[in-house]
Amino acid sequence: MSLEHYISTYVFKTLYLPIMIKVILAVAFPLVVLSAIPILVWMERRGAGLIQDRMGPNRSNIAGYNLLGLLHPLNDAIKMVMKETLTPARAKVLFYYLAPALVVIPAIMAFAVIPVAAPVEIEGVKIPFQVATIDPGLLYIFAISSLGVYGIMMAGWASGNKFSMLGGVRAASQMLSYEVVLGISLVSLFMIYSDCEPAAIVEAQGALMFGFIPKWGIILSPVAFFLFITAAFAECNRTPFDLPEADSEIVAGHHLEYGGMKFAMFMMSEYLSIITMSAIVTTMFFGGYQIPFLPTEKLHYLAGPFISPFLQIGAFSVKTLFFIWLYIWARWTLPRFRYDQVMKLCYLRLFPIALANIFITGLVILFFKL
Amino acid sequence: MPGDDNKKGIRNIFRDNEFIDKNKPLTFWERLYFVEIIKGLAVTIRHFLHNLFNYSDLPTIDYPEKKRKIPLTFRGRHRLTKKPDGTPRCVACYLCATACPAKCIYIEAGEYKDGNPIEKYPVRYEIDMLRCVFCGFCVEACPCDAIRMDTGEYDLADYSREKLIFDKETLMGGYPPVVNRGDAFDPSGSSAAVTSDKNGGEIKEDKINKVDDAHVN
Numbered sequence A: 001m002s003l004e005h006y007i008s009t010y011v012f013k014t015l016y017l018p019i020m021i022k023v024i025l026a027v028a029f030p031l032v033v034l035s036a037i038p039i040l041v042w043m044e045r046r047g048a049g050l051i052q053d054r055m056g057p058n059r060s061n062i063a064g065y066n067l068l069g070l071l072h073p074l075n076d077a078i079k080m081v082m083k084e085t086l087t088p089a090r091a092k093v094l095f096y097y098l099a100p101a102l103v104v105i106p107a108i109m110a111f112a113v114i115p116v117a118a119p120v121e122i123e124g125v126k127i128p129f130q131v132a133t134i135d136p137g138l139l140y141i142f143a144i145s146s147l148g149v150y151g152i153m154m155a156g157w158a159s160g161n162k163f164s165m166l167g168g169v170r171a172a173s174q175m176l177s178y179e180v181v182l183g184i185s186l187v188s189l190f191m192i193y194s195d196c197e198p199a200a201i202v203e204a205q206g207a208l209m210f211g212f213i214p215k216w217g218i219i220l221s222p223v224a225f226f227l228f229i230t231a232a233f234a235e236c237n238r239t240p241f242d243l244p245e246a247d248s249e250i251v252a253g254h255h256l257e258y259g260g261m262k263f264a265m266f267m268m269s270e271y272l273s274i275i276t277m278s279a280i281v282t283t284m285f286f287g288g289y290q291i292p293f294l295p296t297e298k299l300h301y302l303a304g305p306f307i308s309p310f311l312q313i314g315a316f317s318v319k320t321l322f323f324i325w326l327y328i329w330a331r332w333t334l335p336r337f338r339y340d341q342v343m344k345l346c347y348l349r350l351f352p353i354a355l356a357n358i359f360i361t362g363l364v365i366l367f368f369k370l
Numbered sequence B: 001m002p003g004d005d006n007k008k009g010i011r012n013i014f015r016d017n018e019f020i021d022k023n024k025p026l027t028f029w030e031r032l033y034f035v036e037i038i039k040g041l042a043v044t045i046r047h048f049l050h051n052l053f054n055y056s057d058l059p060t061i062d063y064p065e066k067k068r069k070i071p072l073t074f075r076g077r078h079r080l081t082k083k084p085d086g087t088p089r090c091v092a093c094y095l096c097a098t099a100c101p102a103k104c105i106y107i108e109a110g111e112y113k114d115g116n117p118i119e120k121y122p123v124r125y126e127i128d129m130l131r132c133v134f135c136g137f138c139v140e141a142c143p144c145d146a147i148r149m150d151t152g153e154y155d156l157a158d159y160s161r162e163k164l165i166f167d168k169e170t171l172m173g174g175y176p177p178v179v180n181r182g183d184a185f186d187p188s189g190s191s192a193a194v195t196s197d198k199n200g201g202e203i204k205e206d207k208i209n210k211v212d213d214a215h216v217n
């Protein structure tokens, strides 16, 4: 093997290949997440139907096969694309068209730092299953997901409709308030795992406590979990916190004046943020891609570097799907809060509890030297 | 209807918290809210799982393919009854059009030419189904049992208003003739001359009926 050949192989392996892998991941992640949306819509509708003793959509079919209603999202997509593009007379056109994009983009971007499997090394090339490894990864998530509120506010304001405006204002105040709780509830986890990078936190959760309890976030900091999941519901504007689009009060809130594909983008952003939030809950509190009692090294030893990523992606998907289902399940269970209740819950209940949780976690860490 | 064998399933699920006393102060656990949320989630998941595994028990009727059985007294789409020879029983007396509160019956009377003992018949008889309120007054008013609403058809929908103005041919088509006034509805047409009503009792053949028969035969 000549020196040149050796160098070119080295350069290929250390420079080009990692970049190629990143590009592939950066394309694959959004695609997978986006193509999960129709499944979510299907889950939501059929789930809602069965919860309410109905059947849910089952009519759309190809040659008599309705595939359990899975064709309805497809039909919907066709319908949305074919619809006439309407611009309300009083809309501020530039912002009116910009808003749907501003809602969708942050919702996808937040997924970039979530690890879906442990990195594997094949022939000296490290393949990460995470688009971006950023040291303050979780702060990135909060930074990006809080951008989503701009799109919603913009939509509410630019539509030139009072109900939209109300929806936008509600969304702004609600999302900003719960952002605080969302961030603070996770501080206790940063303290416990002394890290802020999702992949590192997931790795730490693979360890066992006292030899038999997985060191998952929910076990180490259950209060943070309840705070986080409540705030996560509010962040996604889902029932019981769906005040920005409260159908019975302000028609559809911020996306009232949007139709066709523009409306579909608001729908998509809602489901995207559900997926992202579920993925974050899984990552932070339920061991991410960790298969219980099977830490990464053990799994790599047992299943080899080719199969174990898929097993871990499977574990991650199952956990995430459960939380997605929790979102849907809760939507068809709980009634909507009143607006003052939402604010009271945030500032008078969750926020003090979150602060106390940090304090107590700190004391425990200090005295027990965890 | 799957209603009867369902008693154990869906209906029982509703029974667990039937009565809520709104004046009772909330207990500590209720004010904590999380416990109650979990209870609520338990209720919905019970419905979900029950329906998932007993899908065919759902009370839904797959409407266009399957239809609910309509009671005999249901006021559906009108029909103009026929005599056995296929001519309308209607004598164009305008009583139905007069009684109609929606003024949606339009009749044009004409005379039989060939020595028919009945003087008049409707040359045109139209009902505007979009204006009809399905009150049944026309049926009540008719002295000849010439208009009935016993078809049980209720899914009247079309793409144009004109198509929903039913003319004489539409109203007369599709159903067997009524031989005697007050004959029970028999969609099969096998026994066109049944003289028992839906309760199984004999219908008294009163004088008018006989006169009517005389006209028919």
Ligand code: SF4
Binding pocket: B096, B099, B100, B101, B102, B103, B104, B105, B127, B131, B132, B133, B134, B135, B136, B137, B138, B139
């Ligand atoms: S049902 Fe009532 S509204 Fe309809 S045609 Fe008869 S009388 Fe008129």
Ligand code: SF4
Binding pocket: B089, B090, B091, B092, B093, B094, B095, B096, B097, B107, B141, B142, B143, B144, B145, B146, B147
């Ligand atoms: S349907 Fe009856 S009431 Fe109406 S015009 Fe004919 S005979 Fe008279």
